[in-house]
Amino acid sequence: MDTIFHKFGKIIIVLLLPAAFIGWGDDWDQIKKGAVTINSVEAQFVQKKHMEILTRPLVSRGMFYFRVPGSLRWEYTSPFHSILIMHDGAVTRYVKKGDAMVRDSSAGLQAMQIVCNDIARWTKGDFTANPGFSAELREGRTVILSPRNKSIADIIQRIVLRLADEPGVIRSVAIYESKKSYTLLEFSKVKLNAPIPDRLFTGP
Amino acid sequence: MRAAYALIIFSFLTSCIGLSGITSAGSSERERILTKCRAPFLEHRWRLVHLISGTIPGGANVSMIGVSDASPLDKVHCTLMTIEGLVLLDAEYDGALAIKRGIGPFKSEGFVTGVIRDMGLVLFQPEGMAETGLDEEGEEVCRYRSEEGVTDEILKRDGTVELRRYDASLNLARVVTFKKLRRDGIPGRIELEGYGMVRYSLELDLIEAERLD
Numbered sequence: 001m002d003t004i005f006h007k008f009g010k011i012i013i014v015l016l017l018p019a020a021f022i023g024w025g026d027d028w029d030q031i032k033k034g035a036v037t038i039n040s041v042e043a044q045f046v047q048k049k050h051m052e053i054l055t056r057p058l059v060s061r062g063m064f065y066f067r068v069p070g071s072l073r074w075e076y077t078s079p080f081h082s083i084l085i086m087h088d089g090a091v092t093r094y095v096k097k098g099d100a101m102v103r104d105s106s107a108g109l110q111a112m113q114i115v116c117n118d119i120a121r122w123t124k125g126d127f128t129a130n131p132g133f134s135a136e137l138r139e140g141r142t143v144i145l146s147p148r149n150k151s152i153a154d155i156i157q158r159i160v161l162r163l164a165d166e167p168g169v170i171r172s173v174a175i176y177e178s179k180k181s182y183t184l185l186e187f188s189k190v191k192l193n194a195p196i197p198d199r200l201f202t203g204p
Numbered sequence: 205m206r207a208a209y210a211l212i213i214f215s216f217l218t219s220c221i222g223l224s225g226i227t228s229a230g231s232s233e234r235e236r237i238l239t240k241c242r243a244p245f246l247e248h249r250w251r252l253v254h255l256i257s258g259t260i261p262g263g264a265n266v267s268m269i270g271v272s273d274a275s276p277l278d279k280v281h282c283t284l285m286t287i288e289g290l291v292l293l294d295a296e297y298d299g300a301l302a303i304k305r306g307i308g309p310f311k312s313e314g315f316v317t318g319v320i321r322d323m324g325l326v327l328f329q330p331e332g333m334a335e336t337g338l339d340e341e342g343e344e345v346c347r348y349r350s351e352e353g354v355t356d357e358i359l360k361r362d363g364t365v366e367l368r369r370y371d372a373s374l375n376l377a378r379v380v381t382f383k384k385l386r387r388d389g390i391p392g393r394i395e396l397e398g399y400g401m402v403r404y405s406l407e408l409d410l411i412e413a414e415r416l417d
Contacts, residue, residue: 080255095267105264183289
């Protein structure tokens with residue numbers, strides 16, 4: 001079971017890379033240098049899940065907040081309300097049931113603990129921290145993350161990040177699980193270095 | 205250890221409550237009750253998307269998104285994923301189970317067979333000729349008997365529909381409650397409780413429903 005959580009952890013680290021992938025340039029050195037100036041990120045997102053079973057993608061929407069050194073809030077507001085929070089090394093998820101936000105204990109959450117130790121390094125532009133994936137920077141500010149071993153490749157085939165022209169703004173992240181199944185996250189209304197109140201990282 | 209055994213025995217005893225008596229309906233009432241009993245189940249091919257929340261043994265809460273493509277005459281295709289979109293299970297059942305993708309517990313054929321069996325219970329009308337009548341509470345009932353056991357479908361006065369599934373030994377195995385039935389019969393909410401050695405509960409809240417035929 002530990003192996004499964006470890007594997008999940010490596011994957012989830014990559015899923016959360018938008019939080020770290022800020023203040024970039026055209027090479028890894030510039031990315032590292034740019035990342036030093038970023039203290040927080042706030043953005044709206046639209047998540048489109050494409051699968052063979054669906055004729056049209058399943059669309060979710062929400063808000064993303066990140067603050068150095070490692071506080072994160074990933075909040076879905078539609079079609080249901082769910083909040084994933086990382087703060088002070090702890091990871092919690094809340095899902096709305098009736099009128100209340102109920103704490104969730106899904107197995108994947110245990111893997112999120114692994115993320116907390118690494119996210120500080122990502123904010124410094126160190127993308128080689130996750131040994132499960134190799135990172136390749138391509139022209140047009142496109143980053144391809146590929147799994148290094150088969151056990152992870154069986155779950156995630158590759159991640160494609162497209163960066164906007166404006167430094168510090170990510171346009172989209174596509175997570176490919178197979179040829180016919182992928183998740184596309186598109187970010188908009190990105191605010192960098194705006195103050196984010198503590199309460200967003202301490203509870204629902 | 206004794207306490208654990210006592211708990212297991214108590215668990216069995218409380219689930220082994222047996223069938224309630226029903227007073228048979230007259231022929232004129234029978235057709236009307238049978239028609240109402242068909243309502244919460246699929247009669248066509250549908251794609252359904254649910255937010256699934258559950259309580260697993262030990263009391264922990266888990267949440268997932270479930271997508272099912274199901275027809276009473278065709279195969280069932282079922283996908284379960286995390287809220288963030290990572291697919292944990294992609295499986296088809298067409299007389300035989302085919303797991304196209306399974307992560308963690310969803311790699312297990314036995315576990316996935318249980319998932320598909322629960323899907324069948326909440327999506328399709330139980331097999332077997334239905335007896336109809338009124339139960340001891342005076343509520344309308346369809347009772348289905350098969351080799352695998354007995355299923356009572358109780359049309360509650362508050363508009364909900366309750367399924368009580370008993371195994372071949374007439375031990376209570378599952379209770380399903382259909383709530384917020386739409387005009388097309390698709391339930392807006394389904395609650396499922398599993399009894400026996402491993403107790404769990406699931407709540408399925410409908411996100412999308414699309415008829416495919």
